[in-house]
Amino acid sequence: MERIHVTVRSRPLSSEDAKTSPWRISANSIFIPNHSTKFEFDRIFGEDCKTGEVYEARTKEIVAAAVRGFNGTV
Numbered sequence: 001m002e003r004i005h006v007t008v009r010s011r012p013l014s015s016e017d018a019k020t021s022p023w024r025i026s027a028n029s030i031f032i033p034n035h036s037t038k039f040e041f042d043r044i045f046g047e048d049c050k051t052g053e054v055y056e057a058r059t060k061e062i063v064a065a066a067v068r069g070f071n072g073t074v
Contacts, residue, residue: 007058009045 031038062072
């Protein structure tokens with residue numbers, strides 16, 4: 001059965017952003033410590049991941065399905 005996969009790729013924070021951003025990433029969640037706001041994803045790629053890793057893990061099958069006539073968004 002087909003389903004929607006929601007994947008996030010985080011970017012490296014600037015030194016200024018790292019000092020002021022309240023957001024934290026843990027496993028497949030993004031949250032603000034001591035706050036009820038929490039976002040869950042199928043996968044979060046860290047700031048050190050390579051584009052090829054993202055492509056192999058998620059994008060490759062979306063592109064292949066699009067070629068077969070299915071809708072896909074990357």
